[in-house]
Amino acid sequence: MTESEILTQLKNDLDENRYLHTLGVAFTATSMAMKYGVDIQKAYIAGLLHDCAKCIPKDKQIQICKENNIYLDEGELNAPQLIHSKLGAFLAKSKYGIQDEEILSAIEKHTTGDADMTPLEMIIFTADYIEPHRDKAVNLAQVRSLAFTDLKAATFKILSDTIDYLKSKNADIYYKTFDAYEYLNINNNKEVNP
Ligand code: DGI
Ligand code: FE
Ligand code: FE
Numbered sequence: 001m002t003e004s005e006i007l008t009q010l011k012n013d014l015d016e017n018r019y020l021h022t023l024g025v026a027f028t029a030t031s032m033a034m035k036y037g038v039d040i041q042k043a044y045i046a047g048l049l050h051d052c053a054k055c056i057p058k059d060k061q062i063q064i065c066k067e068n069n070i071y072l073d074e075g076e077l078n079a080p081q082l083i084h085s086k087l088g089a090f091l092a093k094s095k096y097g098i099q100d101e102e103i104l105s106a107i108e109k110h111t112t113g114d115a116d117m118t119p120l121e122m123i124i125f126t127a128d129y130i131e132p133h134r135d136k137a138v139n140l141a142q143v144r145s146l147a148f149t150d151l152k153a154a155t156f157k158i159l160s161d162t163i164d165y166l167k168s169k170n171a172d173i174y175y176k177t178f179d180a181y182e183y184l185n186i187n188n189n190k191e192v193n194p
Contacts, residue, residue, distance in 0.1 A: 001096055001097045006045070006048060006049070006096055007048070009095070009096065010022060010048060010049075010052065013052060013055060013056075014051070014052070014054065014055050015055055017133075018051055018054055018055055020133060021051065021131060021133050022047070022048055022050070022051055023048075024131030024132050024133050024134075025047040025048075025050060025051075025124070025127045025128050025131045026043075026044050026045075026047030026048045027047070027131075028047070028127040028130060028131045028132070029043040029044065029046065029047035029123050029124055029127035030043050030044045030047070031148075032123045032126065032127060032147060032148065032151070033120075033123060035148055036119050036123065036151055038119050038120050038123060039102075039120070042100060042102055042103050042106075042120055043120060043123055043124070043127075045098060045100075045103055046103045046106040046107055046120065046124045047124060047127060049088065049092040049096055049098065049103070049107055050085070050088060050106070050107050050110045050124055050128060051084065051088060051110075052088050052091050052092055052095075052096065052107075053083075053084040053085075053087040053088040053090075053091050054084045054088070056084070056087070058080040058081075058083070061080065061083045061084060061087050062077070062080065062083065064087060065083065065086070065087055065090075068090060068094075070086060070087065070090055072086070075172065075174050075175060076174070078172060079171070079172055079174060081111075082111055082112060082174055084111070085107060085108055085109065085110050085111040085112070086108055088107045088108070088110075089104045089105070089107040089108035092104055092107050102118065102120055103120075105118070105121060106118070106120050106121045106123075106124040106125075107124070109121050109124075109125065109176075110124050110125055110128050112174050112176040112177040112180065113125050113155065113159055113176065113177060113179075113180030113181075114176050114179060114180050115176075115179040115180060115182070115183035116183055117155070117180065117183075119151060122151050122152065122154075122155045123151065125155055125158065126143075126147050126151065126154050126155055126158060127147075129143065129158045130143055130144045130147050130154075137161060137165075138161055138165075139157065139161055142157070143157050143158060143161075152184055152187065152188065153188070155180070155184060156181070156184040156185065156188060159177065159180050159181040159184065160181065162177065163177065163178075163181060
């Protein structure tokens with residue numbers, strides 16, 4: 001698909017607010033890619049497509065996963081708002097024609113993060129949280145600034161604040177959210193105290 005075809009298809013697949021959020025993530029991610037020397041085109045495409053499955057009703061998301069042998073574990077079935085990232089990576093490939101594994105992986109990891117993320121994966125994860133339409137998270141101004149000074153610190157702060165938020169709501173924290181947090185926690189401490 002060309003860029004124009006991707007935008008047309010997204011407009012069709014997303015509601016208006018999700019489409020605007022998507023553009024916000026794509027442009028924020030490209031700005032961060034410029035700062036961190038990451039492929040700008042990959043950041044743009046991953047940003048555009050990261051939520052391409054978000055507006056599909058959740059029962060339909062589960063059904064499409066079943067039909068295509070996409071394994072969902074108990075944690076995902078209990079928190080179906082997590083599923084759109086895995087399904088999004090599948091649709092980015094099968095519907096939008098994206099072959100690049102780095103882009104697909106950034107889409108797949110954008111909701112919870114994971115241990116040992118690449119710079120592109122951290123950029124999409126962070127851009128999703130700070131794009132201009134976002135206004136609810138605590139510490140947004142701090143995270144927005146950190147996003148352009150220390151990518152790992154920004155990712156870690158988002159994970160830490162998300163875990164606090166989920167705990168306050170008594171929500172189950174998915175194991176990959178913990179893995180991502182622990183990985184950066186250990187890494188950061190190593191850098192401070194080698
Ligand atoms: O799709 P977006 O709204 O742009 O953002 P997102 O893909 O980061 O999804 C955010 C949702 O995912 C939000 O409702 C919180 C939820 N979430 C993220 N990590 C976890 C989680 N929910 C649970 N239960 N556990 C997690 O670890
Ligand atoms: Fe999402
Ligand atoms: Fe998003």
